[in-house]
Amino acid sequence: MTIKEIGKRAKEISYRLGRMSAGEKNDGLKTAAEALIARTDEILKANEQDMAAGEANGLNGGLLDRLKLTKERIEGMAEGIRQISRLEDPIGSVDDMKKRPNGLLIGKKRVPLGVVGVIYEARPNVTSDVFALCFKTGNAVVLKGGSDALESNRAIVRVIREALAEKGLPADALQLIESTDHETAKEFMRCHEYLDVLIPRGSARLIRTVVENSTVPVIETGSGNCHIYVDETADLSMAAEIVFNAKTQRIGVCNSCESLVVHQAVKDEFLPKLAERLAEKQVEMRGDPAACEACGALLPATQEDWGTEYLDYILSIRTVSSLEEAIAHINRYNTGHSEAIITGDYANAQKFLDEVDAAAVYVNASTRFTDGGEFGFGAELGISTQKLHARGPMGLEALTTTKFIIYGNGQIRP
């Protein structure tokens, strides 16, 4: 099938999906979860083919680990689908219904987006995840996964489609683009006739490619160059614990801390204290000259460090002489993800919350909390670092839109 044919099928089935009740959708999800468990061997066999090809092609260890499926991982995928089935269905609620002076009753009804396209790399668990989020919200989904995971994705998609069909539910709710060449990817990104939104999930490079080439509206999930600012009134023990947590609790995630900004009044006391704590995990600290002066453990930072998302045991450290300077530095170098201030001062806390431009701004807490689960959304589609449509952790609602519904009794415009 061509991209257009796939898109057209998805569009057609999207109307039916939009009409399905929460009960039908939840049944479909449970069925899909059961089928993944029941047909685990078939999926593992397909995954072995991908793994063998990946090893032959010299994929690195990290990528191979992401690609690999096990019985436990497939159980995890099934459990993820079941969890989504238990969330409240956002579709169909009507907000802000108001009577206008002319008698028209106007409200905003929550509805599916329609057809969601997702482009991602070699992580087969994304396949079932994204299916579940889209099915729950009544959207048809078209997936384009990385070529390294093609056999695994084929198997997962086949199992879910067949499970839906057996229950009389629409298999075309989930389609996979099997061709992996660049021309197909480009065509997909320009298929605005049928796609309502395109979501890239993966590396910064993948996301950039999609943003540059897509004519379909994109929801961008970005990288995180997250800062923690320790001001002159901070509880320095709390500050050290929070920086230690945000830097080291999990390396390689977008909400980990990459850069520390510290007020010059406390640098001499704070930096040696922090260095001691971070030494437990062998974190390399790179500071500006004033920071290096305050603590012998630091290496000198270069200009490049301020804009770098290390995803590693490295922390850059900048000293400032005021809150204003800290905010300006953060607004210049951050990626719009998560930023925190550690302070004991009321006005400084409020000013930081007001003026730092990011999806999530914290007072006295670790940036590691920026996460759909931690925010109480149940499921997460990713963390948006753009400002349109959805910003910050995206729950089910990010996969919906609204339409105005208007009840009249013969009104015409004068």
Added chain:
Amino acid sequence: MTIKEIGKRAKEISYRLGRMSAGEKNDGLKTAAEALIARTDEILKANEQDMAAGEANGLNGGLLDRLKLTKERIEGMAEGIRQISRLEDPIGSVDDMKKRPNGLLIGKKRVPLGVVGVIYEARPNVTSDVFALCFKTGNAVVLKGGSDALESNRAIVRVIREALAEKGLPADALQLIESTDHETAKEFMRCHEYLDVLIPRGSARLIRTVVENSTVPVIETGSGNCHIYVDETADLSMAAEIVFNAKTQRIGVCNSCESLVVHQAVKDEFLPKLAERLAEKQVEMRGDPAACEACGALLPATQEDWGTEYLDYILSIRTVSSLEEAIAHINRYNTGHSEAIITGDYANAQKFLDEVDAAAVYVNASTRFTDGGEFGFGAELGISTQKLHARGPMGLEALTTTKFIIYGNGQIRP
């Protein structure tokens, strides 16, 4: 100045704009309105240059009329700014603030988008309009108007900037790109480093160009191929009045009706009745064979008619044998703008509201109501026919986003 320099200035000033109080912003708007009135002569003189060049370049009458400014039109622009100053400021409110089990208090604060880019054609009133909407919402705006209106736009922007500066307010809240070549336009559309959103206002061709070329997120305001479906239970007098209103009350607007869909059970009674009413305004009716059979006044429609937004005294007419067929036809040919059903049947009304995919779906009312003013929003930025971020008439809120603010007291992630 280069596009990058303009963008950088806008970004820098956007932080100050985001901190301004509602009072300061409203003062700025009132000052701008007064300055437009006080310096009317200067603006009219600039506009005369554009008009003379437009006539010399052979612009058609409609375009010249849109370009032309008069004392009254400038008064209208000033009054538009004053009206916006009287609306409630959406910035700063916090919604959904909740305490998480770990004690974090998380809420969603409404904030400006940051820097808004607008590309439009030769309508100088858009210049003051867009400035007022953006200033009210604390956004910096960069305008790129049509070359035919360059002198008028220069004058309006100069007057507003100087008025702001005199009051100590930031003139860079409003910047105009003066270069009118295509390379500059392209550079502007790819300036995602500084622009948070790009809004094209004008023809379908302009909008298409922006969607195809922009790497900045776009809010698309689209065309309207709006339908009215008259079902077999409709009050046919009401139906005729609504179709007459939606087709003829104003020609050339996106929410006017372009196509009638009629149930075959009532076509013989309804179409002659409607033809009589539409004859008052010499509306040309183009029908499918069954429609032509029902009423001698109709001309035969071609396949092309179903997808055409006439913006003229022409109406296409399609007969159907069921509500399902009507909905399928409308979902195939509409542009996601405004669609109406005229019916006396409860279940048909609800089914139409549920299943038609458009920004605004009506029961027993004219599609001409799809408008920010009519919906009670006070001001309108345009009507979005896309599904992300904003759908339907866009008020001030479409120029805002949210950020999560989180109050902690030392929380770290376990």
